[in-house]
Amino acid sequence: MTMNNPNKPNIAPHPVLPEYYESPEDRRKRVDQMFDASAEHYDWICNIMSFGSGVMYRRQALLRNGLKEGMKVLDVGAGTGVVSLLAQEIVGDTGHVSALDPSKGMLGEAKRLGVKHTTMGLGEALPYPDDTFDMLTMGFALRHVADLSVTFKEYRRVLKPGGKILLLEISRPDSKIGTMFLKAYMKGVVPLATRIFRRSADAQELMRYYWDTIEQCVRPETIVEALSKEDLLSVKRHAVMGVFSEYTGIKPAPAK
Secondary structure (H helix, E strand, C coil): CCCCCCCCCCCCCCCCCCCCCCCHHHHHHHHHHHHHHHHHHHHHHHHHHCCCCHHHHHHHHHHHCCCCCCCEEEEECCCCCHHHHHHHHHHCCCCEEEEEECCHHHHHHHHHHCCCCEEECECCECCCCCCCEEEEEEECCHHHCCCHHHHHHHHHHHEEEEEEEEEEEECCCCCHHHHHHHHHHHHHHHHHHHHHHHCCHHHHHHHHHHHHHHHHCCCHHHHHHHHHCCCCEEEEEEEECCCEEEEEEECCCCCC
16 A cells, blocks of 8 residues: 655645634544435435436446446445446446445445445555556545545556546536536535435535535646656546546556
């Protein structure tokens, strides 16, 4: 497992958000608490938030980026297993999908919904050997890691040569008007609907936090640069509707 290098600057996806926790050291515990408490509501919220299109988009992204039958996949930050379940369908019985998440509550939902292989753990310290997976996916969870550099180094390590990273994320719109409307929807409408229809203050808070991490997240250029520094090939960001970002990179084969 990769250990944090004290001489290397930390690349946090976003600054400390004092409304939710007081220091970087407190972040992991607080975030896990929010996800554990909201696990049973999470898929309902995401389905409403995406107007029912989220599953279709994720499936298209997996196929567009080369996921095929027989592949071995690691889904980091798997949550309730939406990406993991889609990947299981695509890779079939000859493939394998491992779902990893730090939240016990979220993984419990993933198991209940049919994810076959689940493990509690962090993207910054993956409990897998080198050169294990054909593809590594992460669906809308990159904002919750502690350090992009450490995380991406681990992602590269567990990929087989030629293996691909696929990170799905929501990015703040470039325009002020676009950001204003998206914020009103994601920090206002979605949390309110969550409180009214799910009667969960915890899930409401999680969705407010969800937007705040998007608003405060480093720009896509920083994420692409951090991926590029790990000697990955063909690193790029593909933007869908200016909001959904697909970050990809390929682990190079060893020189002959």
